[in-house]
Amino acid sequence: MSEKLFGLGDLREKLSERGYKMTPQRKEILKIFVEKGGHMSAEDVYSVLRENDSEIGLATVYRALDLLSELGILVRLDFGDGCARYELNTADPKLHHHHHLICLKCKKVIEFEEDLLDELEANIAKKSGFQIVNHEVKFFGYCSDCRTKGD
Amino acid sequence: MSEKLFGLGDLREKLSERGYKMTPQRKEILKIFVEKGGHMSAEDVYSVLRENDSEIGLATVYRALDLLSELGILVRLDFGDGCARYELNTADPKLHHHHHLICLKCKKVIEFEEDLLDELEANIAKKSGFQIVNHEVKFFGYCSDCRTKGD
DNA sequence: TTATTTGCAAAGTCTTTGCAAGCAG
DNA sequence: CTGCTTGCAAAGACTTTGCAAATAA
Numbered sequence A, B: 001m002s003e004k005l006f007g008l009g010d011l012r013e014k015l016s017e018r019g020y021k022m023t024p025q026r027k028e029i030l031k032i033f034v035e036k037g038g039h040m041s042a043e044d045v046y047s048v049l050r051e052n053d054s055e056i057g058l059a060t061v062y063r064a065l066d067l068l069s070e071l072g073i074l075v076r077l078d079f080g081d082g083c084a085r086y087e088l089n090t091a092d093p094k095l096h097h098h099h100h101l102i103c104l105k106c107k108k109v110i111e112f113e114e115d116l117l118d119e120l121e122a123n124i125a126k127k128s129g130f131q132i133v134n135h136e137v138k139f140f141g142y143c144s145d146c147r148t149k150g151d
Numbered sequence C: 001t002t003a004t005t006t007g008c009a010a011a012g013t014c015t016t017t018g019c020a021a022g023c024a025g
Numbered sequence D: 001c002t003g004c005t006t007g008c009a010a011a012g013a014c015t016t017t018g019c020a021a022a023t024a025a
Helices: A008-017 A024-036 A042-051 A058-070 A117-128 A144-148 B008-017 B024-036 B042-051 B058-070 B117-128 B144-148
Strands: A074-077 A085-088 A098-103 A109-113 A131-142 B074-077 B085-088 B098-103 B109-113 B131-142
Touching (some): A024 A042, A024 A085, A098 B117, A109 B117, A117 B109, B024 B042, B058 B074, B117 B131
Antiparallel strands (some): A098 A109
């Protein structure tokens, strides 16, 4: 039920593994994801930092999000709203069956767990020889709230 | 086997339906998709126009791609390469089961037909009450060419 | 004729980069 | 110490917009 996500504990190790340094900026940015979760853009993260009276610059936020994705701690998402968004990665590689339902009316993004994609991927591998290492699945439509409230 | 795609014939009708005008620019831009197919960015289309000694401006290309998507003649795609890409839409709504396999090594984009997503969508609708009207599915991995040639 | 459309250049948004100063290891 | 990092401002990539001239219906 509860997915295991990467956290602050994984950061130092993954950084030094690759010769990167642990900095207060990187720690603070990751902490925002650990504490608030969700799908945040660079600008979102930057806003939270400003609320917290942090002096971290926007360029540093971009660089940190990039690095954290490279380390596999965050996952980069694209909901087509003009900016990259990020979420905490699941530590368990078996738990990647988590898709996004994007409501075309209220723009809400709903998480959805579903395993059926395994079969699809096996099929693709068999038919095309393409070795799948990752996928991105988005469904667009109308959430139950918007469907009940008017058109 | 052969998908029916929208073409120049559908353009005039769909334009006037909504009070838009048929212009040589719009016709020429759509013709490029009909003749060359593929996944083209605004800049790609603009290059083809320049090769054809066309005087159409880049802003007009952006505006036409937007309009053609709105009319459902083109579909907007996002392969995460920093620019919007477009392809001809299938005229048949049953034929939307067409996914993209993106090779992480050679960046090639392979089309793949697969119906299995119906089941997944039905499942989602049942469990969450979300009404799906569209989806976008991308698989990242290594194509058979890159798998055989070296690492 | 008249509202839509075009081309150009300017402006906008998100993101990246150069560089000197700062800091982790 | 030494090389990785930061913050700032400038630059970059892609896209949108304002406006006067052109044009489809």
